[in-house]
Amino acid sequence: MRTAFKLSTLLIFPALVVISLVIFYPRASKAINNSEECLNCHVSKGITASAIRDWKLSKHFEAGVACADCHIPVKEAVKEIHESKSNCEDKRVRRLVSPRNCAQCHEDKVNEFERGKHALAWVAMMAMPTTKDQPSVLIEGEKGCGGCHRIGRDEGKCDACHTRHRFSTIEARKPEACMTCHMGFDHPQWEMWSTSKHGTIYFTEGKNWDFSKPLKDWYKEPYKADPSTPRAPVCQTCHMPNGDHGVKTAWGFLALRVAEKDPEWAKLRNTIMRGLGVLDEKGNFTERVKIVEAGKVVRLTAEEWQAERDRMLKVCSQCHSPSYAKEQLDKADEVIKESDKLMAEAIEIVESLYKDGIIERPKDYPLHTDLLRFYEVRHPIEQKLYVMFLEHRMRSFQGAFHMNPDYQHWYGWAEMKRDLAEIKHEAEMLRKQFAQAKQKKK
Numbered sequence: 001m002r003t004a005f006k007l008s009t010l011l012i013f014p015a016l017v018v019i020s021l022v023i024f025y026p027r028a029s030k031a032i033n034n035s036e037e038c039l040n041c042h043v044s045k046g047i048t049a050s051a052i053r054d055w056k057l058s059k060h061f062e063a064g065v066a067c068a069d070c071h072i073p074v075k076e077a078v079k080e081i082h083e084s085k086s087n088c089e090d091k092r093v094r095r096l097v098s099p100r101n102c103a104q105c106h107e108d109k110v111n112e113f114e115r116g117k118h119a120l121a122w123v124a125m126m127a128m129p130t131t132k133d134q135p136s137v138l139i140e141g142e143k144g145c146g147g148c149h150r151i152g153r154d155e156g157k158c159d160a161c162h163t164r165h166r167f168s169t170i171e172a173r174k175p176e177a178c179m180t181c182h183m184g185f186d187h188p189q190w191e192m193w194s195t196s197k198h199g200t201i202y203f204t205e206g207k208n209w210d211f212s213k214p215l216k217d218w219y220k221e222p223y224k225a226d227p228s229t230p231r232a233p234v235c236q237t238c239h240m241p242n243g244d245h246g247v248k249t250a251w252g253f254l255a256l257r258v259a260e261k262d263p264e265w266a267k268l269r270n271t272i273m274r275g276l277g278v279l280d281e282k283g284n285f286t287e288r289v290k291i292v293e294a295g296k297v298v299r300l301t302a303e304e305w306q307a308e309r310d311r312m313l314k315v316c317s318q319c320h321s322p323s324y325a326k327e328q329l330d331k332a333d334e335v336i337k338e339s340d341k342l343m344a345e346a347i348e349i350v351e352s353l354y355k356d357g358i359i360e361r362p363k364d365y366p367l368h369t370d371l372l373r374f375y376e377v378r379h380p381i382e383q384k385l386y387v388m389f390l391e392h393r394m395r396s397f398q399g400a401f402h403m404n405p406d407y408q409h410w411y412g413w414a415e416m417k418r419d420l421a422e423i424k425h426e427a428e429m430l431r432k433q434f435a436q437a438k439q440k441k442k
């Protein structure tokens, strides 16, 4: 019995080696064969070592995907790629890679990505009135705004989460994959999540979790207790359920929806939309609405909003009771409304300074204030208004949605209160100065 067992294992082992050689060797060598020209020259010149090393460690190498499969653009690639520069001696090669090349083999993922907001990142950034005022090195050169918004450039940069040339799904499933862009001033999701209870559990137990499992399999057997299944959600659990690349939330970045049933809130919303130059004083859309539509910056229908909310509730309900989850999200909605009250009041104060001629309206402003200009505004009171809108209002509601009371309260809400007090004070001083100057003239 014992010898028979040993004999069979002894036989199985070499058999496995032979089988795996038969299966893998031709493919790996196919990848090398197809890349031979590229590799020979690159290696002889001692260049692009990390590309070659990482590619050799990737699933692509195992599967026989060659350098040329990605670096020689297919004809469907955008003209920016076809016309882009490359320092390679092979003139068919481009440094930039199109998602159309990936689509040859991963059409489903490319289609999902296209439905989501990441695909619009470049368009939305370019549409901002502030963008034309930035040095091109920050936009086209990707050192500032462009460095993050490149995720949507040339129809999409697929290496944003699974970096080249490993293209590892394990890397992409970890929340660190999102942090370079989703941090800081106006969208500190990394900081909010990582210090929330959800994040805390990841940092204490995450090293034992199995990130090689596809997202759709994490809670496939919902009552099976297994310490390698994540007990707390990471960014991807909530925002890429089942691995869906089409990221999109109900409220979005600016937390503005057009179809609003609550009349009190609708009024506040209109004031904010006026501050963005999207509505005029009569409540009609301005030319600006085209920007908003192109980048899907604002949710235009109630259905669009509800579909995303329902999807999120399903995610929370994999772990929490559905009513607990719903209450949490409802309360975060209420935080938006409370924050909008402060925001609308501040916008109205600054608007009134324009109306009364106390501060002069630049000719190219759509109305009185222009929040889509970000920091490209002249007056200190407008600078304050911009910070209140883009930093503090954001943190107030984003903190509520990411279970982070500190960001919600001290970095968000409390700062909005301070901004409002300072804006009020500054407006009073400006009015006084204006009245005094008028008196002198008389």
Ligand code: HEC
Binding pocket: 035, 037, 038, 039, 041, 042, 045, 047, 067, 068, 071, 072, 085, 086, 087, 088, 089, 090, 093, 094, 095
């Ligand atoms: C005869 C030599 C040679 C061959 C063949 C060759 N390359 Fe290159 N490649 C170079 C050199 C030289 C560079 C430039 C390095 C630099 O200046 O940064 C380069 C650069 C590149 C770059 C980066 C381009 C840039 O502008 O940064 C890519 C991508 C590339 N090669 C891919 C390929 C692929 C794919 C193949 C095979 C289809 C290939 N190369 C074949 C010599 C070669």
Ligand code: HEC
Binding pocket: 035, 038, 042, 048, 051, 052, 055, 060, 065, 066, 067, 068, 069, 070, 071, 095, 096, 097, 098, 157, 158, 159, 164, 165, 167
């Ligand atoms: C699965 C697709 C894929 C394969 C296969 C692939 N690359 Fe790339 N490579 C990319 C992507 C994506 C980028 C980033 C392009 C962009 O910014 O649009 C890139 C960028 C590069 C760059 C420029 C950036 C840098 O870091 O220097 C070089 C050089 C390069 N690849 C070389 C190679 C070589 C050599 C091979 C073969 C050993 C190879 N690549 C195989 C997808 C691929």
Ligand code: HEC
Binding pocket: 059, 060, 063, 065, 069, 070, 097, 098, 099, 101, 102, 103, 104, 105, 106, 158, 159, 162, 167, 168, 169, 170
């Ligand atoms: C010529 C076909 C081909 C092209 C082109 C291609 N891939 Fe792949 N890709 C594959 C194959 C085959 C696998 C392995 C599938 C498997 O193991 O299940 C794979 C696997 C992957 C994986 C999963 C790796 C892992 O760790 O599980 C990612 C991510 C990926 N590809 C991204 C890309 C991206 C991004 C591009 C374009 C820049 C691209 N691929 C281009 C064929 C291709």
Ligand code: HEC
Binding pocket: 117, 118, 120, 121, 122, 124, 125, 147, 148, 149, 150, 151, 160, 161, 172, 177, 178, 179, 180, 181, 182, 235, 236, 239, 240, 247, 248, 249, 250, 251, 252, 253, 295
């Ligand atoms: C290279 C930078 C970058 C990386 C990495 C990145 N994102 Fe984004 N993300 C953006 C930008 C820029 C936008 C805004 C795009 C737009 O709406 O025009 C965005 C938008 C989003 C949105 C949509 C919000 C809305 O408007 O509804 C979600 C959700 C999101 N990202 C989640 C993630 C997750 C999860 C990860 C990691 C797995 C991630 N992102 C990685 C840059 C990035």
Ligand code: HEC
Binding pocket: 124, 125, 128, 130, 131, 144, 145, 146, 147, 148, 149, 180, 181, 182, 183, 184, 186, 187, 252, 253, 254, 295, 296, 297, 298, 374
């Ligand atoms: C650190 C990376 C980063 C930088 C730098 C950056 N952004 Fe963003 N931007 C993002 C992310 C991430 C989002 C999505 C955040 C969210 O939904 O909470 C976003 C969202 C946006 C949106 C909203 C898109 C939408 O449809 O909802 C616009 C517009 C925008 N950014 C423009 C700019 C401009 C203009 C600049 C430079 C002045 C800039 N961004 C700089 C990462 C960045």
Ligand code: HEC
Binding pocket: 099, 102, 103, 106, 109, 110, 113, 118, 151, 156, 157, 158, 159, 160, 161, 162, 169, 172, 173, 213, 214, 215, 216, 236, 240, 242, 243, 244, 245
């Ligand atoms: C926002 C981050 C992010 C971006 C950008 C991104 N991916 Fe992914 N990708 C992921 C995550 C997370 C997974 C793991 C999904 C899962 O577990 O089902 C993944 C998995 C994959 C896989 C393996 C799918 C499978 O079922 O094994 C492929 C292929 C892939 N991505 C291709 C792409 C392509 C092509 C693009 C560009 C159009 C892209 N990805 C852009 C995060 C991203």
Ligand code: HEC
Binding pocket: 175, 178, 182, 187, 189, 190, 191, 193, 194, 198, 233, 234, 235, 236, 237, 238, 239, 249, 250, 251, 252, 253, 308, 309, 312, 329, 397, 398, 401, 402
């Ligand atoms: C527990 C689930 C959960 C996790 C984990 C999570 N988010 Fe969110 N996220 C939400 C909810 C809920 C919203 C608001 C959705 C809505 O509009 O209804 C949201 C909104 C967003 C938005 C839109 C702007 C905002 O903040 O309201 C972005 C971008 C985003 N999350 C990125 C991330 C990133 C990046 C991570 C990881 C660092 C992350 N999220 C972790 C649940 C989560």
Ligand code: HEC
Binding pocket: 197, 198, 201, 230, 231, 232, 233, 237, 238, 312, 315, 316, 317, 318, 319, 320, 325, 328, 329, 403
């Ligand atoms: C993978 C399971 C999982 C998912 C998905 C999940 N949570 Fe949690 N959540 C947890 C665990 C575990 C805790 C820690 C319980 C505790 O505080 O004792 C927690 C804690 C919380 C807390 C309490 C935070 C605190 O500081 O006490 C809130 C609120 C919360 N989750 C809301 C949500 C919402 C809303 C969603 C969906 C957007 C969600 N969760 C998705 C597992 C999950």
